[in-house]
Amino acid sequence: MQESSWPSNCPDTLYDICLEYCALNLDKTVCQKSTDGQLVLKSEVFLPPYVCDALLSRLHPVGRKYLPVLASPMAVNFRHVNLKSVTDLTDAELQNVLAHRPTDLRISSEQLTEDSLSLISLESRNLQTLHLVKCENIFSQRSRSKKHSWKKKFPKDPAKRGSRFHCPKVRYIALRGVQLNAGESLCYVLSDLTLLTRLDLSDSDVSLPHLYAALSRLQKLQILSLHNVKLEPSLRDALEAVAQVKSLRSVLYIILSVLMLANVIMNIIVFA
16 A cells, blocks of 8 residues: 555554654664664565655655665665755765665755766666755865775766766756856756756856756756846846747746846847
8 A cells, every 4th residue: 555545634544653653663663773873774674665765754854863774775765765954965875875776866965076976877767856955066076075986887087987967767857056157067967858847946056158058958848947046147148048948838036136127027028
């Protein structure tokens, strides 16, 4: 039984009660405490993916103390992983999470480096939703982490490991609160996401030339979010960049000043 078919005002099902009990008593049910006090999955525990996701949703927000539970993808497989509360997530820890081959991944950490993009790309075969929130160092060449055994999987030279960020099934990507104005970071991330239907760049520093180049490839995009994004120097150029995506149904943009509002109205009149 994956989803309850009972009305919301009915008593909890036995399935829900068991999940709630397991979530509140992990150390007495599916986990045990190691010698250093960390939660570790019991060796005899194997759970189907839908139970794993339901259990993880009851642990929200998923903090650092639950990360060891995600270290055994063969026994428990999580498809929907929200680790935005783990703001110090490292590349090595991200690799353990990606071993689950999630369909929905949401992370927010300033400890992640540029290498994390390559890790995500390598393990992205099931990924449909990706949120990178305030991951400042991901787009910085200087953030490359120290030596790790997993780094042997891909060469350091972007030209050798492939010039594209490869997530063949992703439909929704959010790059919120990150600096994207260095080099061609935005184009690099978005250039091969041909199935993308929703893009959120809110609170990010996006240059118009790169926005124009990136959007030119996203011909299936339907929703574009640009909350608190400074589209400078010309709002007209920004409108032209957005207008090239014929499939767009919604553009979400908070206008921060009366002057910008006047410019938008003038452009609407001109284009009309």
